[in-house]
Amino acid sequence: MTSGNITESEQAVLDEIEAEDVDFLRLQFTDILGTVKNVSVPARQAEKAFTDGIYFDGSSIEGFVRIQESDMRLVPDPDTFAILPWRQKEESAAARMICDVYNTSTGDPFEGDPRRVLKNALDRADEMGYEVNAAPEPEFFLFEEDEDGRATTKTGDQGGYFDLAPKDLASDVRRDIIYGLESMGFEIEASHHEVAKGQHEINFEYDDALTTADNVGTFRTVVRAIAAQHGQHATFMPKPIPRINGSGMHTHLSLFTEDGENAFHDDDDEFNLSDTAHSFLAGVLEHAPAITAIANPTVNSYKRLVPGYEAPVYVAWSDRNRSALIRKPAARVPAASRVELRSPDPSCNPYLAIAVMIHAGLDGIEQGLEAPDPVRENIYEFDEEKREEYGIDTLPANLGEAVDALEEDEAIYNALGEHIASKFVEAKRQEFEDYLVDVSDWELDRYLETF
Template identity: 85%
Template structure:
């Protein structure tokens, strides 16, 4: 396969498709809620996908477009080509490429494409002289399936933090997941059992923010698919079991300047953080309530964000403990200086979550915001009076409060763009409205025979 209209990267993808015997391509994109969608095409359509794009009906994707604006085109990013590990065989294989969504009537990027929203944030960073690196730590649970193949909330192990076999029965599953991820180009740093029974974490290396967001979507897809091969259900639901730790997606962020140096590092600061870093984290703290609607986007997210289960709920930062919203991790070398936003969870749309974190941080830099002093004590042990003394606010208590905060924050709404901002708020208001009229089993147990 050769064409003079292709870039060298696109041609390399066509060559690999032929060499690897790829018969189908999954052209993936992400909807506003962060759900990965795909259009499957025969591999022989790959060149057409590069030169013309693949058309699809955007009106069928919830929150995308009105029916009269439904013609959308998928433009595959050749840098994201990978062979799907669970479809590989001696005879044939399936490939995957992540796509940008193009509005066919204008030829411009579709403003409802979350990947485009992140690209806009990265363009702003570039204009300010920075590139953005990020690394998430998405946690997940593995549950048994019932006889009909449906998910239960019964874990397949009784392990705890960093446990090994026999308590950690999922080590083989994590191994297969890691092999699958590595075959798709991931550089895995570590994997381990998390605090709760059935809870796990697999960490992959720092990368540019766009690649990182792409990787989160791929990670969730691979984890679910390979878990299913072991007759297990993997879920990134933040709090699937009451009264135990939920799943977070701690997100590490740093900026590199035009000389390739870490813009977050300073030898002259007690915490080895530059003024740029202090202003960036101050921006996140300033806009944290609104960001939470995006980084913690479900009703269930706020069952995790409660005191007592290691989840951060207090708008503060620290260099020592994990009770604060943002932590400054220890760094062995200047290049590793970074901040860790501890409040996002793995149910979020990674493009939108990163975009809002980055835009808030860049706003902090542009406005010259000053970060408050770090809180080195355990905030979980503070009473309300002491929190007021320290000037520590709390995150929204539920999705309704978070959406209200988002509606009032022009900076974060602007980061999302008019289309996604309005559609996201509409969807989340509906979700919260449906939740508050439901009657839970807890309420029946508490009140049915009492009153």
């Protein structure tokens, strides 16, 4: 039974708030850079949040609005309600809902809301007759904290790829993270120690693209909070330690038709990929430089995107090896046919990153682009001459080049919308300029006593 203008799903949330003795609600959203923000309200305000929204000042949020147009409204999505898993037993519960952001003056969705940008991409896919599924693989490091509780880069284990305890001393932390995620509705596929010391990966089931983007933000929040309970600092920084593997967020994508068929699968194709999949793949390759600005959005991202550390830097695809930018993973059943973009890292804004991947692929379909032949050799072993022979380009080498590529790519820039695109470019140009004028410890160690 519902009351007033409350929907059935909203009423179900109100009932659960009462049943679980929830005292506070965190109404979450993200800024343009992907940082999770929240407005905390007493749980008794939940019905008002559904019917009227919750107002907040958007002028202090990165890339939102100017002070003279600062009033914004949060409208919670009841499908994202979840009890936060890190409360103590004697405490009352706290819960969160992810919100859409609206302009108070017009009542329209706010064009600077990254979640809206992804919804726009999904609307485009829907108009073309597709639903989009996505599955990310975010990696992270666990580091010890010092006596003041500040993060170090010291790892508590000596583990390697798929190692077990005693080398993988963080297995208990991963276990508690998994319990926390499952309590919030995640379906966990697997977890394991990654290649580098202190590096981990927890894989969760694919879902529709919007739910997946929501899940990435939740994942990062839960991992950090539960790691902190163990006296560990979890970081999604792409390359926290030099000369070892960095953290990626390989992202699997597939399109499904309105009748539930996988639009990427074709039994008659050598790679079991349909013409639609080949064109989608070609679109992502076409727009890869611009995507890089969004999917690899920090100066540090480009310390990971270098040859020799299993990170893809070459614009090509393969059905066999992992040196290419895009891989076609093996699929046991037609529904599992998909493509995997291997360049994104977990510092990205998941809404914007998945949105530009979708727009790039759909642009490939609309243009009828043809994918090049797959490269089955190890591209890391190619010299420049051989890469030129194969027509293999390289991703931008730094954040400045990536932002240049974004500004030059009309399709991807416009997909973000003028508000977000211009604010993002402004913020990232400033970040890169700050980096260029800084002097690193490496430079001091190398040159201070030499010259």
